[in-house]
Amino acid sequence: MTVARNPVIRGFAPDPSLIRVGEWYYVATSSFEWFPTIPLHRSRDLAHWEYAGHVRGAAPGGSLRGVPDSAGIWAPSLSWDGERFWVVYTIVRSVGTRYFDLDTYVSTATAVDGEWTAPRRVVSHGFDPALFHHEGRLWLLNMQSDHRPGGRRFAGIVLTELDRSTLRPLGDTHLLLQHDRLIEGPKLLIRDGWYYLILAEGGTGVEHGVRVARSRTLTGPYELDELPLLTTRDDPKVPLQKAGHAELVRTPSGEWFLSHLTARPLHTAHGIRCTLGRETAVQAVTWDSEGWPRLRQGGWHPAVEVEVPAAGAPTSGVPDGAGPPATPETVRASSEGLPTWPWSSPRAAPDASWVDTTTRPGWIRLRGRQGPESLWDQSVLAQRITEHRAEVEVTVEARPRTFGEAAGLTLRYNTASYLSLDLTWAEPEGEPQRGQQWRGEGRTVLSLLERDGDGARQVAVVEVEPGQPITLGASIDGEEARFWYLHDGLRTPVGPPLDFTHLSDDYGPRLRFTGTLAGIHAQDLVAAEFTADFSGFRLVCGAE
Structure with missing residues (x-):
């Protein structure tokens, strides 16, 4: 047995x-x-x-x-x-x-x-x-x-x-x-x-x-x-x-x-x-x-x-063509070069209009589209979290020029419950949010966002060097999620621990039916032309 x-x-x-x-x-x-x-x-x-x-x-x-x-x-x-x-x-x-x-x-x-x-x-x-x-x-x-x-x-x-x-x-x-x-x-x-x-x-x-x-x-x-x-x-x-x-x-x-x-x-x-x-x-x-x-x-x-029962030998009862497929570890891209299982995307399958895995081998390039609360055209690729303890990290390279451009790491339940650490643009330090990004001034920052039933909040902002690849990560331990980035080879925390349980079936006024995924995303709310490159995505879910 x-x-x-x-x-x-x-x-x-x-x-x-x-x-x-x-x-x-x-x-x-x-x-x-x-x-x-x-x-x-x-x-x-x-x-x-x-x-x-x-x-x-x-x-x-x-x-x-x-x-x-x-x-x-x-x-x-x-x-x-x-x-x-x-x-x-x-x-x-x-x-x-x-x-x-x-x-x-x-x-x-x-x-x-x-x-x-x-x-x-x-x-x-x-x-x-x-x-x-x-x-x-x-x-x-x-x-x-x-x-x-x-x-x-x-x-x-x-x-x-x-x-x-x-x-x-x-x-x-x-x-x-x-x-x-x-x-x-x-x-x-x-x-x-x-x-x-x-x-x-x-x-x-x-x-x-x-x-x-x-x-x-x-x-x-x-x-x-x-x-x-x-x-x-x-x-x-x-x-x-x-x-x-x-x-x-x-x-x-x-x-x-x-x-x-x-x-x-x-x-x-x-x-x-x-x-x-x-x-x-x-x-x-x-x-x-x-x-x-x-x-x-x-x-x-x-x-x-x-x-x-222990597995027996296959018999002629197995239909033609129904033998074992490649394992999830090797099924990463379709014949068209598009990410497939264990990658998932909301409301439509990945297509070449917003996903590119060939221009820069070993990297996934996403073209930014609508924001993380859209029911229509999001540029999101994510994988299922399977245990209560998990770690995820990815390296992102992008040059955001406006606050409408962002790309990074997301922990996502749905459009109303997500956490994301994004590489984006912000006004010069001390300047209020006035939407004047076209002046050519500003900073490249990491922005930690939390979205739950009370709305969206910017939890933390960290200025980083523009134009350089940066590794982002999150560690999940039961009820908590902690975000970080690599700085001089060390994990540097971004913001405080966040409540990971808001990303659950049972949070909010009515039942929800899916589950939490970890992934990458990009957005460009104005021109839909901004691109971000990602490499080294790693999701490790620990045994319980």
């Missing part, structure tokens, strides 16, 4: 959809407003996972420009029909309103790291869809939302048959289940003549959980299990919190395992703060004498360590 240590995919990897094809397990996770869209990972033992590509083209037109923070691509569901991989997912364009303004799409591929078909829109009752392949027929599961005043935003689970060729609905939509507690994220499986609905229950925060219902017929009625399959809502001391949004998979030897999202919180004076976002975990499952799934360790709390 092998021991899997949860989370098995760490740092901003929520809503896992788990399937098995031959000896390989595949997981798709939500990407929200970030590219690459719908990251895919694979494993042969459920414990050790590697990046396997992403669903290219999942955002029609290649853009999510303008979508709010934590909107975009929600809860993709992966499936395999014996010949092709299928993925169904929803693009949500409104958050915090009665209307989700969403569209649900389906795409297919013969290999997860191959070409995915152009997304086709299907009936869009709500988010968290799933496909159920059964006896040659195709069914779409979804939650439905009632936007009307007095209506329930989570108004039950519905099922619609789709034509396999046209993806148009066939016949009526069936209401499978309604429940007093919020339910979403439906998945279907068949076992011993029962149809089982695996449901996310209670929302995606600390009340999250997994509930199961079953029926002898596909279209119901469905009976709810009296007990949850998985939750931590009853014990805030369980190390893996927010456990929910699950899917069951069977191993080649007949054992059952559950994928689910979870979070590792920091316990602060203000409550829990999940700076790493929601992550992917696995649990072992057995079936009780009445035919209900139960966690192998008993109860409903997730285990940190889980015994899983």
Whole structure:
């Protein structure tokens, strides 16, 4: 046996959809407003996972420009029909309103790291869809939302048959289940003549959980299990919190395992703060004498360590072209020379109009565009932070001439929560901010900015020599982030320690759904011509 240590995919990897094809397990996770869209990972033992590509083209037109923070691509569901991989997912364009303004799409591929078909829109009752392949027929599961005043935003689970060729609905939509507690994220499986609905229950925060219902017929009625399959809502001391949004998979030897999202919180004076976002975990499952799934360790709390089957040799059940890809350490640029995984960018993939890796080999050149609070065209490349202790550094070379030009190192949750240490321009010391940069006077400075729910603040300003490469860094230790730069070979602090927990799912008036990333960025708010060169980016996340 092998021991899997949860989370098995760490740092901003929520809503896992788990399937098995031959000896390989595949997981798709939500990407929200970030590219690459719908990251895919694979494993042969459920414990050790590697990046396997992403669903290219999942955002029609290649853009999510303008979508709010934590909107975009929600809860993709992966499936395999014996010949092709299928993925169904929803693009949500409104958050915090009665209307989700969403569209649900389906795409297919013969290999997860191959070409995915152009997304086709299907009936869009709500988010968290799933496909159920059964006896040659195709069914779409979804939650439905009632936007009307007095209506329930989570108004039950519905099922619609789709034509396999046209993806148009066939016949009526069936209401499978309604429940007093919020339910979403439906998945279907068949076992011993029962149809089982695996449901996310209670929302995606600390009340999250997994509930199961079953029926002898596909279209119901469905009976709810009296007990949850998985939750931590009853014990805030369980190390893996927010456990929910699950899917069951069977191993080649007949054992059952559950994928689910979870979070590792920091316990602060203000409550829990999940700076790493929601992550992917696995649990072992057995079936009780009445035919209900139960966690192998008993109860409903997730285990940190889980015994899983050791990997076997690949079999002919593995689809052509689905062998192991390059590891994340070597997947740095696409064939076009553009940064790819583990790099991510908000609302659009990197393109040659603002990213250049060829002019200066070994460096990434960014052309500055809009500011860090834009929902449209930011020049940002970032990587997921996966542990509560981390260090990041990068060398930047740039010649900012105005206060609208800046480039540097950013720790970023979203447009309303970020920390950044930027090389930029400032007025001569002692001169007030009057926007007179065109006079040709001023200083090259490092500016430390903090943005949270109270707005943006300039925490510190340090004058530096213009036109020279400078190494910037940040050290993260639980609740604190400390910024620094190299001066005469020594780390020189910039400003005081900052509250890193503002960059978390739980900061602010409502839940947020992504995670914190560390990266590089550039902006030019006037001419959009300023460029900055970066080299030696290094993100090290320490084991806990």
